[in-house]
Amino acid sequence: MNERPSVKAARAPPRNSSETQDLPEQGSSGGQDPGARASVPGLSLSPTGQTDILGHMKLAIVGLPQSGVTTVFNALTGRHRDPHAYAKPGQLNVAVVPMPDRRVDFLAGLYQPKKVTHATVEYLEVPGIFSASAGGATADSTAVATVRDADAVIKVLRNFDSDAAPNPRGANDPARDLRDINDELLMLDLAVIEKRIARLRKDVAKPTPEQEQNRIELAALERCLAAVEQGTSLGQVELTDPEARSLRGFGFLTGKPCLHVVNVNESDIASPDALAGVPPERAVAFCAEIEDEIEQLEPADQAAFLADLGIDELARDRLIRLSYDMLGQITFLTHNQDEVRAWALEAGRTAIEAAEQIHSDIARGFIRAEVIHFADLEELGSDRQVKARGKERLEGKDYVVQDGDILQIRFHV
Ligand SMILES: Nc1nc2c(ncn2[C@@H]2O[C@H](COP(=O)(O)OP(=O)(O)OP(=O)(O)O)[C@@H](O)[C@H]2O)c(=O)[nH]1
Numbered sequence: 001m002n003e004r005p006s007v008k009a010a011r012a013p014p015r016n017s018s019e020t021q022d023l024p025e026q027g028s029s030g031g032q033d034p035g036a037r038a039s040v041p042g043l044s045l046s047p048t049g050q051t052d053i054l055g056h057m058k059l060a061i062v063g064l065p066q067s068g069v070t071t072v073f074n075a076l077t078g079r080h081r082d083p084h085a086y087a088k089p090g091q092l093n094v095a096v097v098p099m100p101d102r103r104v105d106f107l108a109g110l111y112q113p114k115k116v117t118h119a120t121v122e123y124l125e126v127p128g129i130f131s132a133s134a135g136g137a138t139a140d141s142t143a144v145a146t147v148r149d150a151d152a153v154i155k156v157l158r159n160f161d162s163d164a165a166p167n168p169r170g171a172n173d174p175a176r177d178l179r180d181i182n183d184e185l186l187m188l189d190l191a192v193i194e195k196r197i198a199r200l201r202k203d204v205a206k207p208t209p210e211q212e213q214n215r216i217e218l219a220a221l222e223r224c225l226a227a228v229e230q231g232t233s234l235g236q237v238e239l240t241d242p243e244a245r246s247l248r249g250f251g252f253l254t255g256k257p258c259l260h261v262v263n264v265n266e267s268d269i270a271s272p273d274a275l276a277g278v279p280p281e282r283a284v285a286f287c288a289e290i291e292d293e294i295e296q297l298e299p300a301d302q303a304a305f306l307a308d309l310g311i312d313e314l315a316r317d318r319l320i321r322l323s324y325d326m327l328g329q330i331t332f333l334t335h336n337q338d339e340v341r342a343w344a345l346e347a348g349r350t351a352i353e354a355a356e357q358i359h360s361d362i363a364r365g366f367i368r369a370e371v372i373h374f375a376d377l378e379e380l381g382s383d384r385q386v387k388a389r390g391k392e393r394l395e396g397k398d399y400v401v402q403d404g405d406i407l408q409i410r411f412h413v
């Protein structure tokens, strides 16, 4: 039996209804064909053998017991304001949240559409992967499968004090916790690698149609095994394209990009020591209680409040932005009289791929893309001005879409 989850299963069609309805372009009808997303031409692989991100990013939130996983999930998703939706202990929780984007707000103000749709991010709260003592993977298989299916992992690291909820590990030490989490993830990957290698070593000797493929996979896995045995995460293993492809279905936990949320006391939120030794490039100091207070303020008051605390951005927003950057996602925009909409797209994708994201009919009948950059529209104030200054461009199928492009795709079906 093949233990690997299939690539298809790793990328189910989007779950939120707003992604499956309402074309943002004129002249077509019917809902989106979710299957069409799988047929985007020119799919590329990330070096870690991840599947491609079509639709929105899925971010799995994990952490040691009592590190604040549930609190962070609730703050990121606004769940705590709905008592019926409150995440229960031990429960896998999923929420799709809109990605804040001032460009969408600007376009909505300008065009006054009936509907405004932000790009989205999916957060998955994954409880119970790690034991309190670390060292032994006690993971339940559903939780692990959920992380394998995610595009990236958010690791919650405890750095807050609470008499009511003392740290089960004694003193706070987020850098230690991160090491222990990574060790457990390595153990989980190791188990999968060893099992599969044992199988492949038998299969590779057989002259089957899969023999060549088995050889490639075995070579890749042996390199992975060596890395894991040295404590190196699989994201750092160099693989050829065919090797990476052969591994993409495994969803290796240490092969996934990750971000670190250091859950801090309110008084430490702007402290230079807040991250306590966790590498800063991919880390966010987070205090769920303040996040919540600020989110409920008017936008104008939010800025003042943040400045008061000595920070310039909500941790929630920074986290989404970091996730976008880390996963190489950009945003393009569309509008018509009905809807202004932001779409996430992998950097380097072309106009025809953006069209495919919108609707397969639009891609099929693609004639050209009329492109205005958001910065030009913002500066000049109207489409008419942008066109009068010659800043609108006509682009073909192979045009590489840029972050902030506003696309009108002309198509014929
Ligand atoms: N003071 C303070 N308490 C917090 C903070 N974050 C979480 N807590 C408290 O710490 C306890 C654990 O938080 P949870 O969010 O339930 O942590 P968890 O990781 O989901 O815990 P388990 O799922 O039970 O392992 C709760 O009592 C929270 O109220 C924080 O930033 N500051």
Ligand SMILES: [Mg+2]
Residues within 6 Å of the ligand: 069, 070, 071, 089, 090, 127
């Ligand atoms: Mg919890």
